[in-house]
Amino acid sequence: MRICWAFWLKMLRYTSRWNVVVIFCLGAMLFMWNRCQIGRFENGALPVLASSTRQHRGFEGDLPVEEKVGKKDDTSDEESEEITDSLVEESDENGGENGKKLRQESNNDAISYKNIDVLVNGESKIQGRIENKEVYVPFSFIRDYFEIEGKIVRDDFGKQFHVRHTNYEYFTPKTDTYDPHGSFLWFLNYNVEGRSRVKCITGVDEVPISTQWGPQGYRYPIQIAQYGLSHFSMWVERPKGVVKVVDDCEKTGSQEWVAEGKGAFVKNVYNAERKSRVMEFNTNGSPENFVTLPFASSSKTYVLSFDIFFKSSGSVSIKVEVGDTKTYTLVYNTSETLVEIRQDGATYGIGLTHKCRRITRNLWIDLNKALREKLGRKKDTKKRAKLRLTEIQSLTLQGEGFIDNVTLMENGHKAAFLAAARWLLKNQDQKGGWGIPVKRKLKTGAELEPGWYSAMAQGQALSILTRAYHVTKDLEYLNAAKRATALFHVKSKDNGILAIFMNKFKWYEEYPMTPSLFVLNGFLYSLMGLYDLKMTLPSEQRSEAEGLFKDGMTSLRAMILMYDSGSGTIYDLRHLTMDVEPNLARWDYHATHVNQLTWVTMIDSDPFYKEVLKRWKGYFKGIRAKHN
Secondary structure: HHHHHHHHHHHHOOOOHHHHHHHHHHHHHHHHHHHHHHHHOOOOOEEEEEOOOEOOOOOOOOOOOOOOOOOOOHHHHHEEEEOOOOOOOOOOOOOOOOOOOOOOOOOOOEEEEEEEEEEEEEEOOEEEEEEEEEOOOOHHHHHHHOOOOEEEEEEEEEEEEEEEEOOOOOOOOOOOOOOOOOOOOHHHHHHHHHHEEEEOOOOOOOOOOOOOOOOOEEHHHHHHHHHHHHHHHHHHHHOOOOOOOOOOOOOOOOOOEEEEEEOOOEEEEEEEOEEEEEEEOOOOOOOOOEEEEEEEEEEOOOEEEEEEEEEEEEEEEEEEOOOOOEEEEEEEEOOOOEEEEEEEEEEEEOOOOOEEEEEEEEEEHHHHHHHHHOOOOOOOOOHHHHHEEEEEEEEEEEEEEEOOOOEEEEEHHHHHHHHHHHHHHHHHHOOOOOOOOOOEEOOOOEEEOOOOHHHHHHHHHHHHHHHHHHHHOHHHHHHHHOOOOOHHHOOOHHHOOEEEEOOOOEEOOOOOOOOOOOOHHHHHHHHHHHHHHHHOOOOOHOOOHHHHHHHHHHHHHHHHHEEEEEOOOEEEOOHOOOOOOOOOOHHHHHHHHHHHHHHHHOOOOOHHHHHHHHHHHHHHHHHOOOOO
16 A cells, blocks of 8 residues: 555656546546446356367267268368367356356357256256257257267368268168179178277188177177178279289299298299299298398288298298388298287288198288287277388298299289188088077177077078179089078077067077077078079079078068167067067167168068168158157
8 A cells, every 4th residue: 555655646746737637537437447347247248258179079989880881971071070068168257057157259249148057857957058048958968868960060161060860871772673693782881801899810711800709709600701791792893903913923034032041042933733833932941041022012002912832831921111111020821820919010820731822911901900909909099090001012931832923902802702702611510500609698688608500690601602603603602502591490499590470470580599589680681691592593493592581571571660669770679578678779770770671672572661761761860750
């Protein structure tokens, strides 16, 4: 206070009276302006602040699948942003009390908002906002409560908020007819080896190893069949891609093979059994010796294929560059090792080569799967997502044998398809089935012990075996497909796949247990397989497959409406057989149901199916069945 008085005394002493009057007037004006602002605050006329940048969890999630089949990216080339928890989050010191005022400045217009408590079903409370008698609630609440999706999309013209009932979309076929020897419809969009539950692609038989129901990894017939069908569909539908022959060994003077170490050699020779020239090599049993072929390939041809024969043990090592900076080495040796992770790469066992064998490896997949195992499934996701092969540098051999037809390709779809078909042919048991080697436990508490059969596995195996026969004309594939129908006659309680609904309608079970589940999608896959088989067999051999297919279609016509909830579909009928709540299908499974029903309309002209399909498609946009 003394300092203030001293200040004013000096002002009066050294300043004219007119200046003092001006200072007092300015102070009074400042005081009145401040009071006006406080009044505006109390009357709720403050401008609203810009929206918060706080974000909630992304709405796309990590799909379990059947993968993101038919899922459309709304943003295309646009830049997207996730919707925030609250569009405005700026408060005064009174916190979340009713009547609290917020501000936002937009085009110089003052818009007033007030917070209001929203009581949900009389049980929980969230904070909303009221403006001109209109109540707004956070989209984060709407999203979870009504299970819809939304995001802010920005393009050259500004921002929009896109709302969708679901991000999943159904498959739209190019034609109205189905070819039992053509692309397996929506499987064209599947990337089986890219699934998180696929540990790797084996070196011994070149099929996926699953970890879905067991972290140790196992060969899952359904996953293997889907792997083959997806690659077959891509093979027949998509461009063949670039093929670069690194060395076909026919030109004896142009190879760049180099042997290093005492006694090691490599030479071009004629192989009478193959009736072609090959590169014969021997590193004289020393781990220090090797034979190398430089590649220096920087294109997108990261699928490597070659014919190899080792007289005993040996290895093929591929050196690759990642991100223009770091190098890794992928080793394929004659052991039975599934995959062994090293600091500088990984080793895959291809088994002993008792005869010349064609090896096809997607180096990008092999490296990514190895690094995923090394870093852990949930760690450093962004780092793994950015991993890219920038150069394939060299191929190195150790051991004794010969190699031929070293080739780099953009894809290996045909090889993957045939690898899956060969595995199914080799591993079919005496009952004509492919037992699932792990225990399956459902939420209801019911269990299936290892060795159980699945109608879904049988059906998808039929679809790939018939296509393999059509491509190769090898009767072994067709005969295996015919043997696979035996389990369709065996009841679930007898370790088969047949269930009977209400003692009348035959149903082929994806999970054959007692009481029966009547899973819809697995049943429809079995019908697809039976249809493919009956259309592939000569007319005089079709009776069994045709009878099984007809029984299934009769059941489908009678029971399909049991799976219609009026706003979506139901996964199975456990609520009718186990006295539990309905098991509603997730949107990805609803998309599968719609895709499968689309197939039904392609092979059956009954208009009833088209009406059901139209209604099920409408559920994607929030259309619901009418009220009474």
